[in-house]
Amino acid sequence: MSEEQPAPKLSLKQKRKLQEQEELESLESKVAQPDNYVDTKFFDDLPISTKTRKGLKRSNFRQLTDIQRKAIPLALAKRDVLGAAKTGSGKTLSFLVPVLEILYRARWNAADGLGALIISPTRELAVQIFEVLKKIGREHSFSAGLIIGGKDFKVEQERVSRMNILVATPGRLLQHMDQSVGFDCDNLQALVLDEADRILDMGFQKTVNAIIENLPRSRQTMLFSATQTRSVKDLARLSLQDPEYVAVHEKSEHSTPHNLTQHYVVCELHKKLDVLFSFIRSHLQSKTIVFMSSCKQTRFVYEAFCKLQPGISLLHLHGKQKQTKRVEIFRKFTTTQHAVLFSTDIAARGLDFPAVDWVLQLDCPEDADTYIHRVGRTARFDASGHSLLLLLPTEVEGMMEELKKKKVPIEEIKVRDSKQQSVQKQLQSYCFQDSEMKYLGQRAFVSYMRSVFLQRNKNIFKATELPTEEYAASLGLAGTPKIKFINKAKAKETAASQLLEEEKEEEDEEEDEEKEKDRVRTKYDRMFQRKNQDILSEHYNKLVDFANDTVTKDDDGDDFLTIQRKDHDLESEPEEDINELVSENISKRQAKMTKKHVAKKQTKGERIVFDDEGNPHQLYEMVNEEEFLKDGDAKAQKEAYISEETKAMETADWEDKATAKQKRKEKREKRKLRKQQELMEARKERGEDVDEVVYTLGSGAEDSYSDASMSEYSSDEEEDEEREAFKRKWREAQEDEEDESRSGKKRVIETDEPVTLADQEALALKLLGA
Template sequence: MAKSKKQVKVHPTNKRKLKRQNEEKELQELEKKASDPQTNSNCKLFSELPISTKTIEGLKRANFVELTDIQRKAIPLGLAKRDVLGAAKTGSGKTLAFLIPILEVLYRAKWNQEDGLGALVISPTRELAVQIFEVLKKIGKQHMLSAGLIIGGKDLNVEQERVAKMNILVATPGRLLQHMDQTAGFDCDNLQVLVLDEADRILDMGFQKELNAIVENLPKQRQTLLFSATQTKSVKDLARLSLRDPEYVAVHEKADHSTPQKLSQNFLVCELPKKLDILYSFIRTHLKSKIVVFISSCNQTRFVYEAFCKLHPGIPLLHLHGKQKQTKRVEIFRKYCSMANAVLFATDIAARGLDFPAVDWVIQLDCPEDADTYIHRVGRTARFDAAGSALMFLLPSEKEAMQAELAKKKVPVEEVKIRASKQQSIQNQLQSFCFQDPEIKYLGQKAFIAYMRSVYLQKNKDIFKVHELPAEQYAQSLGLPGAPKIKFVKASAAKEAQRAEAKAKQAVAADESSSEEEDSDDEEETAPTTKVTKPTSKIEKMFLRKNQNILSEHYNKLVDHEDDNDLLNNEAGEDDEFITIKRRDHKLESDEENEPMLPTSKRQLNLSKKELAKKQSKGERIIFDDEGKPHALYEMQDEASFLKAGDAATQKAKFLEEEGSVMKEADIEDKQVAKEKRREKRLAKKLREREQLENGDEAGAVLGGSSDESGDDMEEDESPSQGAGQKREPKWFEDDSSDEEESRKRAKLIEVEQPESIADQEALALRLLGAA
């Protein structure tokens, strides 16, 4: 028989050493391979990249195998710790292009909980932040790193307990800044990687203040990654983020179109009152499709959703906008992702980064703000080489300018026309809904105002012309009996008229200037020149108005009447001026603050006195110094003047000592007063006893005991002036007979000695009964 080989057992400590050595070798190899991004730019599979086995396993479980174009170029640069500006079409896989470098950079640095926050991902919307966090959980399961999601709409206290322990954070700008200001222990000094997803949206005016405040709290020595479908190249934006020689990765910059190739893009021209009719007809003919309808405002979105729910088009309806609570938004997002056929009415909150699976149609009911917004909206379909369709509704006044904007961005769109035979009018039904349901009518009014305001506030006035919109017809199409009054529409028309006049004046001025140049220089020197300065402020414009009675109150406050007063005084004569006393008309600041609030609107006119009193400012107590200047009752002291009297501890001890001595003196005085009161009571008590003895009230002493044995409470209630010996005054219902009866009772009292035996007591009882 063959001898069995001996099995060599390895000690556990040696196993740990071997494991550590293998990990060290792996990290060193990954660091060398990742340092040269050019050698890794030709990889086609994730397994070919210089990344750890833990990340590869997570990618396999999430079914990520092949690299997209943006991932092939951006991930090697991210692994090499370079700053990256990544621009690619929507649906091209930008999320993995920054999540994989985050995991690998922290893994190679041996990051753990004690090191604190290592990577920060900032997203413009909550839905996109939730989506990024879900992808991070899938691919990062094997890593020993903690990750957290901080967005608005959740409990701040729960987040504060955990945020300081996180290594990777996915956040929205507002909530992140709130934690930086309020959460104790939240430290970003060791941050390694900063990522801005949809960077162009975060860097614009909407998040400018928040982002500047966030960047001030971050270290400058970090890696920064910016990704978006429409990337910014502004030098100011890059300087704000302290980027160091960023690598610009634009995968589709040389492509013929900025949108996916398999995306069919069309637009139709229709009048504003016909929009909802065409949309309803479109939904009725596409009941087996998954559709996203983009609307410009939250109020419009809610009105269209509520109205179409009452119309019952035959397909599930959902709506998503910024005024919903966070839990509701997440619920709707997940519900729509799981549905095969549905219509989602949404604002631009759903236009960026969200991955809705298998969307067939993207309908833009309202014209997008610009070409970039159009690209992000249509990116919700035709994702990851899938096919999709997009349709945009344009008004006749928006057509030419919007086509020019899209042409600049290489966006091919074709015009289509709607068959009149397939259109259905829903105007009569909307009118009946508004008549029967006040809530629908109210939503319709809010939707009308919101749409007009959104058009009015748009920057590109070549596309958006609010004064050309048919307001009355649009209100009727919403089912309203009439158009609500809107002030800014009239203001826009006035501004347009002023612009036209200014252009005409500029043309005339140009002609006059050309004719003036032909005149001689001598004539120009001798001719008197009067410059007419245009008013620059509202106050100057107000003084130039002819009818000052309209603003008489404001005018009288602003106009200087000293000249008028001087003129009146001079007319009165020198003698009168000698006698008269001029008093300066002034108001204290406290008086101005405490003036009663005057009603400025119909709602305030209907308020009660209590409600008006609640809203107006509260009065403050003031004191006056020797010079007559008002001061607050309690004024804050600066630190320097406070420390002149010593530090806080010594001042506190001094204050307690002084107040303690005052309290002791007050205690002594209180004790003395109490002692005097007790002495006066005893004296009054003795006086009453003396009066009783003098009046011969001996029977009370025999039967009831002495007055010294009576309770103190009864004596305290009796006043000294009304003693037991004094005669009581009769009441209004009593007469003199009562006094006689009382004297008779007193006369019947018998003086006896104290009984000593039972026989004595029986004899006494018989005598008392006989007397009665």
């Protein structure tokens, strides 16, 4: 018998491949039965690979949450999943673990291209997902990339075609699909939408539709959010096939974490910043997020509170910042123990800030879902947290109804007036001293009013009822910025209310007419309804006013009845009307005065300076005596100031005179040009050559005609001289006439018959000079 040959020895690489093959076969058989893992409590008990298990252990992920226990087995079985759970319940691992396992079981490598795509609505959430993916997937050999706006697009184009897993925002992903050469999604195995309800809403509708068109239909799709969508249209757009709906807390008593304390405060709009500053001052050892409605409002409050210096680190996060700045602020707030972050709703979804103590909502959220996402930044996992919502009196009723429908437990509390600090004077001082602060305040005012005006739920947000003047003053603004859309809305509401009143009155009149028709009319009714029965009585009522008269008996008995007027004061003009008349008379007299006299009678202005508390002071009160005497004694400083101002006034006076002289010169030139045009038109009417007129005017001919006409164009001095000569000739002519009247003789001047206009003017001069 031949001896059996021993089995060939396997190399370490071959043994590893054999072990991986056996593990894959075992995993394929286990994941086909997801119901066996419904009660699993630890990641080690799930049918996942050794590499994924090691990455979870190194990241200290050991115990499963409720959403992970139900969603991961279904996702490992390559089923479409709709996952809905409270904020902070561990939804990120619910889709990252299946993504790694699906590609691992498919033996995915760099040559296979893109295998999994994870879409996030915000850049900060995408960065957070990518960081978690790097931690738990460090044992795998997959290539992963982060595609978000704000980074170099060309650098991303060079690397995007080599990625197996992509975490992206919708806008930048669509840009790569359209412009990047070699970016192929035909082999995509899994599509994940985190915060799916936000991605599928109207803001991303066109972008998501374009992305879905470029993806294959034979893929696995997973949707996760705290407020999940179940719209048939949305699911049809994503081509979901028999999706499994996993709602962990759908039957729970509340839709927010049980260890979250929730309160609200009814506060007037112009007192919001006072409440916010007082809250920060009383919670200096806490980590707080303050949510606002707009980017410009967030910027203004951050800049203003930095000047107020509440005593704690301040940060701000909004969509108008550059990507590098946003990531820096995100990481700084994550690592800081005590800080206040002013933010828009950009930080309301999915972001995991550790150890947040308070979530304060300065502005009312858009709806109950937004409220749930905002308060989800605290009380994450098993930690406790607090939330405070500031509501206007007009927002309380509508918002409470919305929160009640979503099963949100919230109680009202009141702010102690003794603990509240006012910052309005300080803000007024800052806006007065710094034009940039004033501009930010105006932009913040307009952006807040616009955000309230554009809200869809008009039962909560009533923009036309907001106290705009008080709110503008609370921001430190001297006046209220003009808001055209609010004025138009108020006009529409007024017109609509008037129309409703008119319709109601018409309906009431019609009802009265119908009742009158139905009523039985007697002969007395017809008698009182005659049209001509009160002609004389109406005339008599106009003569005598019985309403203000009383009838009394006369004591003397001369008349049986007499009319006695009631005791009342005579009507007189009120003091306000008299003051208005006096002010009108004064204004008329002042109108006749010259500018110099008005300036002399006006009170001199005083220069004032505001201190840190916002109180006004004279300029000398803010300077120490030593600093004041550095520039010399008071008399020397006064004389220097007067000399400087005198020189400045002389310079300004010289400039004003030069300007006035130039204006007079331009006026004379215009008058000359107008006279030239009139002369040319007169010459044309008489049939004379126009060129000769122009030449005569320019050559300075000394005939009587040109002297008479050119006197119009001479300078002011020449005009004065001619005026004096004319007066002298007139006086001489008057004296000659008086002499002739005494002597009884009349002087006769012989001349030819005038033919042209020049002859007539020459004759007139001779008569005047005679």
